[in-house]
Amino acid sequence: MGIRHHDLGEPVIPTPHEVALAEASSRVLAQHLPTRPADVQLRLVADGQETETITVPATVLTLFLRLLREIARGHAVALLPLHGWVRRWHRYHPLPEELGVRLAPHPAQAARRKFQVSDCTP
Numbered sequence: 001m002g003i004r005h006h007d008l009g010e011p012v013i014p015t016p017h018e019v020a021l022a023e024a025s026s027r028v029l030a031q032h033l034p035t036r037p038a039d040v041q042l043r044l045v046a047d048g049q050e051t052e053t054i055t056v057p058a059t060v061l062t063l064f065l066r067l068l069r070e071i072a073r074g075h076a077v078a079l080l081p082l083h084g085w086v087r088r089w090h091r092y093h094p095l096p097e098e099l100g101v102r103l104a105p106h107p108a109q110a111a112r113r114k115f116q117v118s119d120c121t122p
């Protein structure tokens with residue numbers, strides 16, 4: 001089976017082989033998650049040969065584990081960046097002031113009314 005490339009946001013429906021592989025991989029990966037946020041080095045191996053070592057944030061590894069667990073359950077998965085969704089959601093669902101969350105115009109986009117959460121602590 002060759003590598004399948006998908007567009008961002010296009011759902012990927014796992015094959016039975018991918019479900020089994022994701023189940024085994026997620027168990028192993030869960031044992032190696034860092035206990036505190038730190039960069040993680042991953043060795044890439046293709047055809048038995050190490051090709052490169054890359055460094056990724058620990059959050060990427062956590063998201064990768066969540067992805068594997070969903071595939072292991074046989075669920076279709078898609079990667080969907082939320083930056084546009086968050087802006088639209090906040091436009092129609094303003095956050096209550098009592099939560100202590102303030103929205104401020106993004107400096108580069110103030111004229112276009114794009115906002116970012118500037119303080120999420122109460």
